[in-house]
Amino acid sequence: MPLIYVLSEERNVIRNIISILEKVDGNVLRSFTEPDELLNEIRTKKPDLLFVDLKVSKGELTGISLLDKFKRYNYNFPVVVVTTLNSIEAVKKAFQYDVIDYISIPFTPDEILEIFQKAIKISNEPTFNEKIKELKKRIEFMNKEDNKDLEDQIKSLFYKNPSLPQPHYLYALFMKNKNPNIAIKNLKASLALDPNFKEAKYALDELENNK
Amino acid sequence: MDFKIPFKKSFYYVVFGCGRLGSIIANELSAKGHSVVVIDRDEASFENLSFDFTGFTLIGEANEIEQMREAKIDKAHAVFVLTPDDNTNIMIALTVKKYFNVNNIIARVYNPKNIKTFAKYKIEIVCPTMLASNRLKKFISKGEKQ
Amino acid sequence: MKVILIGGEEISYYLGRMFLNRGYKVTMVNKKPQYCKYLAKKLKALIINGDGTDNKVLEQLELKSDDVFIALTPRDQDNLVACLAAREIYKIENAISLINDPENLEVFEKIGIEKTVSPVSIMAKAIFASSTVEKHIKSLLTDSSDLEIFEIDINESSPVSRKQLKNIEIKDGIIGAIKRNNSSIIPKGDTYILPGDKLIIISKKEMKNSVYNTFIGET
Secondary structure: OOEEEEEOOOHHHHHHHHHHHOOOOOOEEEEEOOHHHHHHHHHHOOOOEEEEEOOOEEOOEEHHHHHHHHHHOOOOOOEEEEEEOOOHHHHHHHHOOOOOEEEEEOOOHHHHHHHHHHHHHHHHOOOHHHHHHHHHHHHHOOOOOOOHHHHHHHHHHHHHOOOOOHHHHHHHHHHOOOOHHHHHHHHHHHHHHOOOOHHHHHHHHHHHHHO | OOOOOOOOOOOEEEEEOOOHHHHHHHHHHHHOOOEEEEEEOOHHHHHHOOOOOOOEEEEOOOOOHHHHHHOOHHHOOEEEEOOOOHHHHHHHHHHHHHHOOOOOEEEEOOOHHHHHHHHHOOOEEEOHHHHHHHHHHHHHHHHHHO | OEEEEEOOOHHHHHHHHHHHHOOOEEEEEEOOHHHHHHHHHHOOOEEEEOOOOOHHHHHOOOOOOOOEEEEOOOOHHHHHHHHHHHHHOOOOOEEEEEOOOOOHHHHHHHHOOOOEEOHHHHHHHHHHHHOHHHHOEEEEEOOOOOEEEEEEEOOOOOOOOOOEHHHOOOOOEEEEEEEEOOEEEOOOOOOEOOOOOEEEEEEEHHHHHHHHHHHHOOO
8 A cells, every 4th residue: 555745835736646646546645744744754654655845944954955864864765856847956956866756836647647656666666685685595596507587687786786796796696606707706896895795705705715 | 629528537627817717617627626727917816716726826928838838738638718818818729729739628709700710720619798698599589489 | 912010009100101112002900099190190001990800890901812911919819810810711821920929930830820020039040140159159060960060169268168178078969179270189088178279069959059058158
């Protein structure tokens, strides 16, 4: 059941979004006019999608400073910003905080529904760590011949996260038996990105001792 | 002429003119749970909208193309053209139809002579003068029969 | 054949005077009684007081299909309706509309009124053609392709003056060559751009303006 929060000081913005999305079966909607209330609620329960009106401003908290907080707290639920057409600068800024999309007032039901579908797809995707765990398990139990798909998935993880150590580590595990030299190279790359990556260290020691 | 209002899910409507007629239509569409945008050059006209109106309002010259773009008119399921000026209505309706390719349009005209112009472009109209005169004509013929 | 001028003040007066001097028959329609009196005093034209978008008034004009019909009111919607009536009811081919808001040029064309004049866009074109921006730029290739090759003069005030190429961000365009002191340089990332340089730039047509901004500054 998707949980959706809407933050805006404007009644029309809130009521429009709610009336469009409450027609989708299973959606649970909650609206906030105060950023503080929203933050409290998020601490108890994270939404599957959050709409933030960039115009919101209460004391120190503004639309943008909220986005900044979300990023610092590592909140990874999808956020969509709501804005008027003539505030393109604010939207540009918002995108620095990884919002998934923006919507300009006045918006149409179809625009809201499209964004909703996009957000739900994103929040259903396994997180990076879940994905790593899953692939690691598959490498452990892989059979000898047919693991082209597994290799592709590890590689796509590379492209999506070129600066993270885990994909290199996974690829090393994958290649360990086939080609130890490539495995060692990848483990070194992984450790270069994160010198404290223990699993990579162990694997590297093990491979080099076997040589 | 195929002006129809689809009412199953939320639709997006644009209303030009927020006078007596425009505000009634905007309130009605909003009350039925649809998204509505009303455009009028006079901010005070929005006071005609009810407290429960949940749509958006835009202040500006209704026939300006920039204004129509801001209203996302190309995404409208239907457009109501209800400013008090016939020529403005003709231009808005033709612009919506020919420039933005939206076909579901209804416009008000006061001067019955303008009905022809709209008919040529297949735009549905409502003409208060004709509505009243037809009604009154029926009244007269009823009186003659008695 | 006669010339019909609908609405407008000074502009209709000057146009009317010009056509009369060239020997044409001129009919002028104006909403304002005061202005009609003035026109009647000054010009030997047939002056009619009334709304030139109203069929009742148009009926009085004895319009023929070879007449020239010019709508000059300050409201585009009135010009549109007058021209539509002239064309649809009186089959006048030469129905010409003044366009006040240049954005409406395309709208009128789509509706089917193709003969239009927009003073604002004419002036804008003239201003841009003579503005400092264009003085610095010579277009080398303008064909139908979506590419544009042009030359930009760099002076001291250019935002890229004395900068290295690698520190300049160009969207959808490249600096193909630099002309400096009668010789040419094929630039690399560490090449500096100097005042007095002529840059040969290749860019996508639609990016031309952003390229101007990069090299000449906000205009």
